Amino acid sequence: MGDFLQYTVIGLTVGSFYALVALGYTIVYGIIRLINFAQGDLSMVGAFLGWTLLVSFGFEHLPIYLALVIAFVVPMIGTAVVNLGILQFAYKPLLRRSLLAILITALGMSLLLQNSAELIWGAAIEAYPPNLLPSSGFFVGPVHVTYVQIALVVASLLLMGGLVAFIQGTTIGTAMRALAVDHDAARLMGINVDAVIRIAFVLGAMLAAASGVMLGIYYVQIHFTMGFLLGLRAFTAAVLGGIGNIPGAMAGGMLIGLLEAYTTGYLSGTWEDVVVFGVLITVLIVKPTGLFGERVAERM
């Protein structure tokens, strides 16, 4: 029982990272039916930008709150710019072409980000400052919870809450949901569809970057290939929750995090991806609209 709860804590922590990336997939896919393969790699870019600021620029020596704000905000903005560039340069010319062409391009963009990152930051594993946040923790019964875990989960929840408030509470957010139904009708409301798509790409990138920095803080080590598996797991989460469905993506992220933690805990770390992919394939075959139903635009 103690083990189980311990794994649950770990799973929820990691799951919140996946949820953030999954939200990026889900928002973009919901609007333009594009699997932005680069989503996981955007997370990696965010992690490296944060690392550059903290370690290379030495911001880790600033007061902790200031350091954290810089380490989150700047990578989020930088990654958003990268994602906008990808949209404008690679996806936009292809949106009305065949699905195959867009998928291959998205894959190409993922590779491009990975290998550009390798070129810029090198192929070595880099390390976040290990004691940026106090590594201590406390026990709840037999379960050990660290302050880092609490801080990161709270931060993710805040980001997700902000996103939900934006999507549910503002007219632009409403417009984003409307795009999942009907692009032409949205145009007839005076909605600048291209601008809303850009907003979705910015939001997706910012969430991914935040999760990247969190991963850096949590696992300490980062590598230019880290986005690949992260992206796959997050995509699985998005599909599990029903693509286009925002609460679904969050729940899906948590589920994948838990699944991974239990697999690692009870079985072996070497099997975790087999289990995750097994779940993905099973969900897609048994219930392709996900556990919570999907909300997706018709293909334009």
Next chain:
Amino acid sequence: MIAQLTERPVGRVYATVRDRLGRTPYWSRVVVSLVAIGVAVIFWNDDYVTAVAVSVATYAMLGLGLNIVVGYAGLLDLGYAAFFAIGAYTSALLMTQAHWNFFTTLPFAVLFTGTAGAILGYPTLRLRSDYLAIVTLGFGEMTRITFNNWEYAGGPNGVLGIPWPNFFGYELNTQADFFIVGLFLLAIAMIFAEHLDHSRLGRGWVAIREDEFAAESVGVPSLRLKLFAYVMGGMWGGLAGAFFATRIGAIDPTSFTFQLSVLILIVIVLGGTGSLPGVLLGALVVVALPELLRELSDVRLLVFAILLVGMMLLRPQGLWPRIRRKPKPFYGLQEEEPEDVAARILREHQVQMEERDRRHAAAGHKVPAAGEILLEVDGLVQQFGGLRAVDNVSFSVRRGEIFSIIGPNGGGKTTLFNCITGVQRPKRGRVLFDGRSIVGLRPHVIVSRGIGRTFQGIRLFKNMAVFENVMVGLYPRHRTMTWQAMLHTPGERKDELRTLQESRRWLSFVGLESMAGQLASQLSYADQRRVEIARALAAHPHLVLFDEPAAGMNPTEKLELVGIIRKIRDLGITVVLIEHDMSLVMRVSGRIAVLDHGILIALGKPAEIQNDPAVIEAYLGREDDDMGRLTAQEA
């Protein structure tokens, strides 16, 4: 016509030369060119060059396999390395554990990977294509991780000490030996791939890639063909894997990463998806480019990523695209006089009809004679949410008549067609064709029962030539098996020739023989409609359903269409028409049904319909709709 005139003479000469070359058997061209390459490389006598050439051959084999899945069938497979791995491990384990000879392991490697393709393919066939890409990616990773965790296969260390192949006592152990074996296997892979490309299977795959829904609706069993694509693609990967294992001598899971899957994808995207010479070129670039740019080896993948995106944006057809346009598609076929063509079509059609009627009667069913009921729709209901698109509609169509369905927009006409052709399953009601229920059958099965159709918005296979479009329509009538197609057996050749001849006749039937070699998308709107009609007729249906065939046609074209419809009826084919052009409908129809709000409001001869108050009301509104002329003052 215009396109041909404006083509530059150089292009024309080139096309003619290519055409001539295209008439020598493909296997001879492959053998000649590969022998030439082989001789050149061996005389170069440089182990390094030979080794690179062996790698090119391996990648080319992989590319040929992936090309079947991605290039032909249009299914993005991001886990293709899994097949390579399964082939390599099968062969390696059989050689090291069971001490088999390399060549005897080959069939098993191919068999295992084919099976793996079926296992992956079967449950995932109905997925939409972007999800499919992710599932294949997951499959690739799962396979690699499974090998990594599998003790018997050496776990992370893999299989070591794989022996050299032994060919009747001669041990193949130099780069040159491997090169020869590699070329030999590549030649087989290429010849088979080319034969498939030019068989009904290849056309079916491309049709699915172009428009799966239309393919299914003209008789291509899309699910089965997609499964086939996976199986075939897997087999090529298995062959390459086995070759790779024996050549390297030791394999481990790191040889089969996602990166490899992506590299193979790059091979076919660079060369041009669907193009066989393109695959060779792509393999050459992917293998040789990094060798040439040694100092840039760090950014090898970056360069490929840029190439991949750049190709998609700037030259999506690839460096050496597959050209489906053909200047003289019927070259070498026996010429036929136009009157002869009509007579042959009629004779062939009668033979087909009689044959079908005979089979039908032999199976214990009643065969409707001319004027008897062929299609019976009884109490059909189709509902979307709260809206009844088709509401308790009953009517029957008699064999040999021209029957029209008209009605205001949103009346439920196309929904009715979709229910008859199996695209949708009606909520309630019966549809009997030839006395047998066809509700719940898949569209391609209904086609083979003898119902053809065209679509409201034209749905041709745009990037296929016109004659190929019609040949796809002949899919249900082929009798040859896949292995015959792969070997290009005399029986298959005869079947292909017959199909080509028939597609030519049908095109001449609708007056488009001269356009046969062009891409479908190059034709004018009216001509595309006619190709669609020819495609629907090619399977010799009993009944054809035309959905707004005259839409967008000018008066002259409409007049020609009336002629074609009558010619079809004269063949003995029953025609059901949805059409908005009332004069056309009134001219050709024997009887007319009117649907409004999903309800059948009238059924009768044209003159009756034109004067039916209910019909006038449906189109114009009711007399008392004048609402006492509301005016600004009143409101």
Next chain:
Amino acid sequence: MALLEVRDLHVYYGNIEALKGISLSANPGQIVAILGGNGAGKTTTLRTISGLLRPRSGSVMCAGKSLVGVDAHVIVGMGVSHVPEGRRIFNILNVEENLNLGGYLIRAQHQLIKERKAAVFGLFPRLAERRGQLAGTLSGGEQQMLAIGRALMSDPKVLMLDEPSLGLAPMLAKSVLKTVREIADRGAAVLLVEQNARQALAIADHAYVIEVGRIVLEGNAAVLAKDERVQKAYLGGFESVGSA
């Protein structure tokens, strides 16, 4: 010059000419009906005016400004609102959210949004009762009201309606059309595409009959209502096989 002025509009789908020189005009307070059989080009005309399609040639002017080449979402801001065929409401959003999107361009002016919503609810009290309900769960008539109300949120000078009575029971269709008359009387120019010619002519001031991309008849609605040629346009027309 009229408020909305369309001159010699030619529109192509690929290489098919869908509109072969359509000209029409509409003035404030006026309902202009566009009639014709299926596939005549009525919807294409509206889609071109609202910027969803680009004409190959011809001009569209609203209040003296050209709409040709202007993006659809900008045209809404210029005072032209289009209620598309089949209503196309956002079915996963609730009634109020749908209306809010109708006022997307004035989203920062909360007071104005409130007033306009109140006006729409005044016109369609049923919508007020169902403001929190998902639009997809409304009945067909309510969905049509919502589609019209949503278009009114931008307070258009020109309101274009594509088959507002499609799929509605006759009584409901009549009441929707009466509301359309009311909207025009408040000063908007209304362009009404209708299948139901008699009802449309009953409330319209002026009408055009389109066939195969061309205007074949034009005139005062009351006069056209008695013209037999209108019936012919629906059940066997002028330019077709018969006369070719």
